[in-house]
Amino acid sequence: MKNTTPKTSRMTRQRGVVVGVFESNPRPLAPEEVLNLAKLGQPKVSLSTVYRTIKRLLDDGWLKTVELPGLSPRYEIAGKHHSHHHHFVCIMCDRTYDIEGCGVNLRPLVPRGFKLTDHHLTLFGQCGSCR
């Protein structure tokens, strides 16, 4: 991602680079992915800054965490993504994609006396680029 923001704006600093990475990438991203993409525009960005910026953007509600079974968390722009959706993880390239819709009937699965408040569904397979 290229940093095209004016030198005088707050966006010229590293944080702006991290924001830009998310803005120009549609998929949920892992910190390392963010770092590598950020370095394209600003080679000296550090992993600390990536982590710190992600944390702050989460606090701001601008990012949300994508938890995946067996994988470290990814992050995606909160507003860009509708209330409830799931994810597809490519077992070849390890990239994560958003899945539209949900369409699962979970009520029958909930044990007697348990109360369901949320659920996570993760699909695994090969993405379009890896088949």
Next chain:
Amino acid sequence: MKNTTPKTSRMTRQRGVVVGVFESNPRPLAPEEVLNLAKLGQPKVSLSTVYRTIKRLLDDGWLKTVELPGLSPRYEIAGKHHSHHHHFVCIMCDRTYDIEGCGVNLRPLVPRGFKLTDHHLTLFGQCGSCR
């Protein structure tokens, strides 16, 4: 869990204790849970042994890993559990339960050109003991 095996058997050693913990607990267990349960029978068991034993039992195919979004992995007896099932995580006590059945139609969710090979479903809520 009590160690009731004869002193001369291989089962008197720590590994046997770990095996016993899984045998007498129906839920998927985290390493720390295994350690605490194992200590009831054998107070000097170390966390290393728990991790090493889990790894070995996984290699043997006796245990299988239960990956959960946002949580460290749990382990459960492989044979005890039917081919395909999912899990319920209690948001109060953090315990994990097996869920029978699956009943989700995922085909409509898979993006064009992607190939689905597996899926994970995790339910979150309050378990019977925590409501």
Next chain:
DNA sequence: ATTCGTGCAAAGACTTTGCATAAAT
């Protein structure tokens, strides 16, 4: 001048591993 952001290195949490010792065969 003061506030805020950043890189670096150190510290944390969780898991794995090397090594000397103890147990089993």
Next chain:
DNA sequence: ATTTATGCAAAGTCTTTGCACGAAT
């Protein structure tokens, strides 16, 4: 005696944090 398992402490990985410096206001 030889092989295998264990505890402890050290090392690894991923993430967070303290600190001094640089940038913004």
